Amino acid sequence: MDSKLTLLWPEITLFITTCVVMILGQSKHKDSRNLAPWLCAIGLVASGLFAWLGRDISAASSVFVDHPWLGKLIKGASIPSTTLLPNLPYYGKMIVAAVGLVMLPMMAGSADGDLEASAGHGKPWDALRSTRGEFYSFFLFSLSGLMLCSSANDLIFLFLALELTSLPTYVMVALSTSRNRSMEAGVKYFFLGALGAAVFLYGFTLIYGAAGSTHFDAIARIFAAQIANGGLNQLALLGIVLALLGMCFKIAAVPMHFYTPDVYQGASASVAGFLAFVPKAAGFFAIMLLCSLVGWGFGDNHQHLPDALRTMLWVLAALTMTVGNVLAIMQNSVKRMLAYSSIAHSGYMLVGIVAGPGPDGAPFSRNGLAAVLFYLGSYAVMTLGAFAVLASLQRKNANGKMEEADDIDDLRGLALTRPLLGWTMVLSAMGLLGLPPLLGFLGKVPLFTSGIGAGEVPLVIVLGINSAIAAYYYLRLAYVCFIEQPETLPSAPKVELSEFFKARRMTGVLSMAAVVGLALSAGYLADMAQLGATYQPVHTFHPPATPEPAADEAAPAASNAEPLPG
């Protein structure tokens, strides 16, 4: 129990911060409410530090290990939660903390922007109407849920973590602007989210029914025994298929992607940027964990998922990227375009899942899971840059009210009028397009190589064609920012900087710094991703010396006796 707690230090830190932020949010004083984002930053830095220190006991320097209490902490934190993907938590938590920090400045003015704006114009500050404390604590709740997702080792744990990730986002979408549209988006997101949750919960129950346990290690062992004795239980397969379908909602993949553009457009750009990373990361962590239950030991060369899952994910990946890219071409709203691009990128990452981790000791270029983890981080910083630019701009709409810039024409000549924002947009778009040598390209190469290594050449060709289709709309974004002249017609809506542009621009600057920094030191991130994607198939951690209790009985009921590993 003790070790379990120390493993959760990053989440605990975040949770404590969340509580403090929430209590401070009730204060009547504006100043103490204004502390909220700073506290969030401190909490994120601290939890990221904990995650980093615990990432690998052998990599931590002896100075820390020998330290009287810090060493104990590290040693405790290095105990893996699940033996299937033992290092996923460290990478997951680190990347969540880092991306959370990048995201944080963008959230300025999201919660009570109108209130602050009116207070700035001489109106009295109404503490009761301010939702800042709630907003930031939801932000942190969601991030800690995401961290928990990566360290889940139990179906119920995973379900709760996923819900902790999602529930706050529903509220954040609804709170994000004062327009009715965000209410609509929030409600839509909530109902479809609930549907998605129902689907994967149903899948979880079927998995439990087939395995008789909720613990991942136990499930994996029972599945392995079933496979050794004539094949996987059909119920288990159905359960995993349903669970993956439910996850498609989280990652915005094809059968469950319909909500994405509407919700992104309805939410403020800051929250849309949040949605582009957080649920997607949660979904991919969960997909990796669920797939590791049956493992990538099937097929001719024992490097594939079971045929049913492989075919399903193959088709989903191809459909997702194609649908996302083709529909993105038709959009004039930048938020919708980025929403479809987010769909397409989920499709790219599914290629890595299909490719799987490869044989034991496979290099990074063959490890599809590492490619997914690498791409997740790169995609997050690139897309956040684009959303930060949108969040920093506003325009007057037809009713004379200010609203966030969204139309692609709002970006005309941005690189001329506001070079920093313009260049951020251009770099983000080019990065998302995957132009060498930018980060997006470096992220895509491992997806290509792992796909080829796994023998999924047709899927890789689909990926290549999609990258070419995507060039159309990303180049259009860059073109509008860079080549077109700023709108001079009086009828055109005047685009100006948002009141919170200073803080929001910070996200853009940070993400660009991350894009350049990571592109130059891609090897380091790749090493971390490789570590995070360490996959131990069942047979390696369960020596054959211990006979399977359920080895000769395919009936799941008998496996209830399976002891849970401590």
Add this chain to the structure above:
Amino acid sequence: METNSVLQQYGDFIQQIIFTLPPGVLIPLFFAFLIAITKGTNAKRIRLLALIGTVIPVLWFILIAIQFRWTGGIGDQYIGVSSWFDQIGLKFSFAADSVSMLLVGLTVLLGPICVLASTTAITERLKTYYCWLLILQGAMTGVFIARDIILFYTFFEFTLVPLYILINLFGSSPANRKAAATKFFLYTFTGSVIALAGLLYVAWQHKTASLHNAWSFDMGVLASTAHKMTFTEQCWVFWALLAGFAIKVPLFPVHTWLPQAHTEAPTAGSVILAGVLLKLGTYGIFKFVLGFCPAACTFYAPTLAVLSIIGIVYAGLICWVQTDVKKLVAYSSVSHLGYCVLGLFALNAVGISGSILYMINHGLSTGALFLLIGMVYERYHTRSLKELGGLARIMPIWASFMVFFTMASVGLPGLNGFVSELFCTLGAFQAGGVSFDHGVKLLPGATWGTLGPWYAVAAGTGVIITAMYLLYMLGIIVWGPLNVPGGHGHGHAHDAAHDSHAKLPTDLCAREIGLLLPLAALCLILGLFPGPILRTLEDPADNVARFIQTHGRDRLQKDDPRLTPANDAENAGAPIRPPIIHGPSSEGRSARPSTLRTTTPPTTPAPKSDASPKPEGSH
């Protein structure tokens, strides 16, 4: 003593920084960044920064050129490799052999010339203009020194964006420039994406063929295994790579973007386009097409030669009917680059070294012609042969330069164009009848799988056509009856709308003469003393020719000379592996009677027998 060792350390440090290749890329990029962050629009400061950013690379190049060992068969020098994304085999890897060095030299030389040539032509959005001009400089230098194919491709691709912007924003006619820029971008982008697919295929086959099953994108490493691909694979890779490089050259059927892009581009853009960018295509063919698929090259050499000859003749005839001088010179580029490709696909040392020399010479003379046309255009705002004529009377200095560079372009003996044109044609001539004796000769001299005298004859007609259209142009614009817009004989632009140019004198000013003089001097030197430069090209050209003999001709000969791609597919199950040669030394290859390299340039001594042959590009 103490100070000495400190000085020594500093000296070593500076040595380590300067005598490497990345500064050639980084200095222009750094100055582009400086220009971008400069406050205000002080034209003088921006131009000065741009000038410094292009002059420093020239000095840098002179320094490294002095230390460079041009002859002796050393191959790649200044090798610098640093880790980047080792997990998938990506590295920052730079090196230069003498071919790269010559082309880098051409690039950095044209840099300050382009900056100075834009002084009066560009008056708006200076920051954008010079910024992209410098980025273009850096990217072009990078293409020639990159030794990692992804890095190469990055630079190759990144030359597109700056030129696209230069044409789109600074082109001469606001109505057409957008279309021209878009056409340019779409053509070259599509081609280079297909070329990337080919390059990646080569990397993949290397991965599957290598023992460690690891990815590598290093050119030398790839070249050591690429030629082992089956013949069918080579054909696919050959055409994929050509899709990218032939569009860039541009070769006959895909040349249509070039005249439009040239007509619309600003003067400096045209100079760079003709001077360096087109050479990216021929350099790519030299480096990758010949280096990666020697058997396919042997097989398709006649096809490519026919395409080049059609280009030479057809583009030459088009030139003859042009009224726009700039378009005329642009089409003449298509025609001239045909010789380049013909020389490369002669697949012998003479043709290849002639072709590389042609790259340099064409850059010098055509670049200068575009400069001269730009100078007239700045004064009279027209390039039409109907509105310009007899400029020798009012612009004698301009006219002298014009005649000089046109003669260099025609290939007058004594000037640079002659030597390279001769070598390309000679290479094609000698290529015939030496490689196969299978009795499949179609025409006397023209052998299946190689070129021959007939190709040289056909290409030779191009020389006459070149002389015709260029002299026709000179006859009107220099010696014809005096005809300038805005009145006869007055000689300056009266158009009130363009009074910003009114300060230009009738004839060339000192700045303009200064731009042309170094080019003229080089044309003359290379024309009169081509020996040294040919000697430096001897080793790389010879290596490639021998490489193709071993892995192309001999291999096809062993297989079945009349092998077609169709029935090779049946044999693909048991591909004939040529003798695998690892490393630079190989007794078998030197001992092989390589009939193709019997011819040596008349101006150079015989190739040193001790120069160890090695596959092109391997370190």
